[in-house]
Amino acid sequence: MKPRDWLLATGTLVFGYLVGQYVQSHFPSSLSPSTDTKTIQPKLTRKGVIRLIKVNGGSKGLDLSAYDLSGENLRNLDLSGAIFSTYQFENKIYRSADLASVNFTDSNLSRANLAATNLQNAGFWQANLYEASLQGVQAQNASFSQTDMRRATLFAARLEGASFWHTQLAGANLYAARIANAHITEIDIKDGLLQEDEQAYNKHFHQWYVHKLPNKYRVRNLQQRHQQAEEIYMNLKNAYISHGRYREASHAYLKERRMRRATYVLWRAKRYHGEVIARNPGFLRWRWLWFYPKYMWLWFFDWLTDLGSGYGERPLRTVWLALFVIFTFPWLYWLSGQIAFADNSPLQWIDYLIYSLGAFTTMDFARFVTTGWIAETIASLEALLGISILALLMFALGNRISRS
Template sequence: MAEAKFEESFWLDTTVDKREREGLGDALAQRARSGRPMVGFQLKNADLAGIDLVNHGEHAGYQLRDADLYRANLHGAHLFALDLRGSSLMKADLRQANLHCADLRGCNLLGIRLDGARLDNVIWDRQLLQERQGRQRLRSGDCTGATELFQEAEETYRNLRLHLEQAGLFEQAGRFFHREMVMRRLRMPRYSAQRLLSWLVDLFSGYGEKPLNVVLFSLGLIGFCGLLYFLVGVRLGEQTLGLALDRDLLVNLMDLLNCFYFSVVTFTTLGYGDISPHGLARPIAAFEAFVGSFTMALFVVVFVKKMTR
């Protein structure tokens, strides 16, 4: 049997060059089918092209966890639902491979080659390995090391995003684009206008990937300005609408609703003219109208970007 040619220690030996080992792919596939654990396997530079590691007839795939697959040749490999958590796939060749439902959490994916790979339903990390390590370095005070890791994370996110876009998986590609831009921001000088602007774009729209952020910001600004109008007062004809402690609760509540209405028409720049600002309400209305026109344009751009993918 193919797997019998390789002792248990062979799979864990870091000193053995597995590049030219004949029958290695068949032996690994046989080992997987045996049901014995495959943890920490050292497969650096291994030629595993076309290997079949699919657990046929079962929902759960095989496990190949914490493996070193640096520069491994997995071209055209069948890896459906394979559990690769914690493995190093750095610069591995996974072109044309089937990674459908594979678990890649905790993997080092720097420089991975994924041209033509099947990537639907892959289980990804919310934060890639380099990002987590970079944040740990940042907390420990190692800014230089953190910046280098953030750069690697940005490159990895970009690489994954491009391949996901090619595969038509735009939702996941959008998430990786957002993380890519966050990594770029974290490499900027900490107290710089450029970094502040990048943070604001992220806050308001998630770098164009989160239209809900624009909606929530709009609702928040409308509500905040409505409360300010209620405190400083606006006019409905000759009548002043605003907080008046000498009036009963119902009247104040109706005035508050009218102030929210005025905030909506000001934010959207409709300007019906039935309610008008005066005094301190004027600069507030001018600010809200300016921000509102900008925010609505931003929402259209973000929404169209998401819907046209």
């Protein structure tokens, strides 16, 4: 073969190799088998699970992520620490068990890894899911009634149609969970959400199910924890309202507003509300002069609204506020010494109280006269407070009546 032919053949091979590499890198599906087909998982029965627990020497660390357990009855089994889902961070590959319609009644699943599993129509009646990971699960129409889910993570879980009746959720992470259409009744979150306790939330990121996350996610979530709590309470409120649970919705709304107020605190305001100014430091720099006074005023007004009426959800607070004003101002009138009877007869403390009640309701008693500007100023201030408090009371009562 002539040298020219050798060069031509070599050039053709090199060109073909380069074209092949380009096509494979840009159009891999055209040269390799499809990876979209779902891997067939071997079926595992209750007896098989019990056998694997015995072989493993217990349920802790037992990897069941490769099995199909759908429809099985796993009632009253100790599966604490079992692994139903694995995630390869390097290859970004999830492997999770199919747990659709599985009966986990009375089972111990504390600290179990159920992340990204299929839990549709599964039953967890009185199960123990303490510190379990249910991140990203498909749990539509599942039952979590009377389940211990304290400190469990339900981040980004799909819970449409799921039932939470007398479920313990104190310290649970419900951020980004889809609970708008869930059936939530008498859940126990009296100790607050995970995001409300900075120390507990920081500890949460060192737990076994999130400790591999990069540190930047921990810092970002810690800085945004009040906003996350506000969103969770808003979702809870909507879920309650959709099922006519107005008393629970009222409490969730109250907590939602308090979480929003926490973002107005001076040392947090810039973190939560300073994005626009931070992105435009030039022509908006002057706004920093008004930024902190604005959020200080917003926090104070929000605090007063909570104190006076519980954001319109606690009319009894407004009643107590009115009584406080009515019983406090008589002492101010007595100290001023500028309230007297028209006939100059001596005044008793009950007379100052009657005058205070008249000033609060803007009623004028002819038998009382003021003898100086101090008493007149105090009476005007009480009248202004009275008008405001009575208007606030009407608003709070109307709000509660319209909901009930």
